[in-house]
Amino acid sequence: MRLTILGGGGFRVPLVYGALLTDRGEGRVTEVVLHDLDAGRLHAVARVLAEQASATGDAPRVTATTDLDEALRGADFVFSAIRVGGLEGRADDERVALAEGVLGQETVGAGGIAYGLRTVPVAVDIARRVARLAPDAWVINFTNPAGLVTEAMSRHLGDRVIGICDSPVGLGRRIARVLGADPKQAWIDYVGLNHLGWVRGLRVAGRDELPRLLADPALLGSFEEGKLFGADWLRSLGAIPNEYLHYYYFNREAVHSYQQAERTRGAFLRDQQARFYAEVGNRGTRALELWDRTRAEREATYMAENRESAGAGERDADDLSGGYEKVALALMRAIARDERTTLILNVRNRHTLAALDPDAVIEVPCLVDASGAHPVAVDPLPGHAIGLVCSVKAVEREVLAAAESGSRATAVKAFALHPLVDSVNVARRLVEGYRAVHPGLDYLK
Template structure:
């Protein structure tokens, strides 16, 4: 059997050791021959550190996997079977600007939603589409697994503007499975969850344990839903959950508890301690740990980074495709009528049947108005964001940001955009009017 070639674009990411761990654990099934770690010259130091750790992990495992670190993206992509994108255009420095400018203007600053997520999308989409051109030319049969945030928006851009076989992935769904498996003391295989929505805006509309619906347990306060480490743990009002008739994901707090979130962020802003500052500190500590020549496994400290189990989601998906398992994964894919209240060509996050040749979203059915209203609003924002990023249209950019539920007015959107465009000028070549 020919071994798999896997290309990781953004190979110098602090998350890469977790991906390597997953590939090593599943080597007997996947038969990986090469893992190419591609990055940009600006990330040279981090890439070298990750390369060293990756090779030590491989040596310890005694797996016949070759690790190649490179700045030649095209060589990494050439003839790859799977390509994983986990890039951050502008590095963590621009994430900090995203958060601080947002909070400065009195709105929530966050990596994947609101003004911060919007700016990250504008920087990222042109780069991802450029990567897709290489994939179309050099690895046309490859699957692209996109982890780059905002994952739903970035994946939608690829779906609409390339011919690449793309799947968007997030660690939120797999964390829910693990949470409820632990809560009910059952195997993950005994947990079935119905999801409706888009990336970082998904609702659990039913929860089954061994075939029995248990969602009422959550409404009655028997168990808390999973919360990511990067989201404030304010808890949920049970009366609100019952009236909603669904379990919101942690990211819904930016919408449903925006006053409390903003107040906390304003206090962090005054102390120069936003999530971006925390992540920079965690990253620095992680790469210090990674440089230890005695380290030959993924360190426990990586869990503080907020992306736990992302590699498990990726490796499980690759395994399902390779073995044509026809099982169910929660993925970011083209709607194709699965959620009837959204356009067919947009990206959604729902349960899908995974086959070697295709990924098919399962029918969701009717979406109640208390979910549909917010869902359609945010999805319209995402559609405009993709168009603004692809065409470099400043007017569409203002309309997109104005439409977002976390931006209170057109005037606020305009002021935020003006400052963000100045700071991000070098990363927005598509907006020629800024040059």
């Protein structure tokens, strides 16, 4: 099988390739095509992958190209992990929002809207090219904002585009570990949108173990989300929220912490990865060793401002391993080999959540087989959760409408309607601020 990775010069590509190296089964990926607009980054990542493959016989062959159409032709799977505007764009997203006193995180609030507005047109172009050049390919979308971008691409690819995220995987793993359960044997009742979901149950052998967790303050305080949100708030919710909901439930504290930080997350990653790509090109540099050190630092500082504002301390070592690459591999295996499995994915709603229309992309457990990913029926969300889901989905729809029409007024509406943007005037200033720093938003008139 041939896997094309868009954003093939991205820092996390070796995670995907490392997962492929563990797959020795029939019908595995035998060819990987890296595509990126930056030839230098492609070369750097190819060096890391070559060192990864050196200890593995019959590793998937790797080629690289800056020609998108060439990369797509003949693909069985397309993994999309592009970053429109690069990390400089992410840093600008954060800076412009924080100057207005609102959140600039890359997938949540003003920053997520700005990122979506410049990413959706590019993602739609990719979807159209896939439909023309590789109509039988399955697209696995990891490009953020993942739910929004998956929905944009689904309008051209239907159910052949599936969004993935490692947040629900990590959350379910942490809950199972605290309860002494095997994550592979647990059914995780998770529902919402990407970066906006809740675990409402964790069933082992038919028994829901989540009430036992919620009733034990010591257990609740022993893992990431318990430290972030606090045991009292989790018991009030009767569920365990995705870590990104910290931006909603503790927005004032999160914004203050980001404003006080020496550098925003985007600026930190921009500087860190600039050093990595510069150093990896030096003769004699051990590319894989350098990449491992850089990744460890990256993971250890994830959501550092939120943990600081909550007094949550350092991340546990078990939470530094990522996970999205394992979801991607499991998804490809299930489709290519009809190895039926259950994964939490971003797919079209169909009739899963009654409050949303069938084409709305949601994040829920799905049964996956050779015919794709099929969302599992879930119980209705409580009123506070469905209100937030509907509100954020309405904002996503305005982003899609603005990207399609090029309407500046619709873009302002998207910002103004978001729960974390508290003023129409702020929304107007945000649009102008983002248009000033992002050439990719010149289409908004």
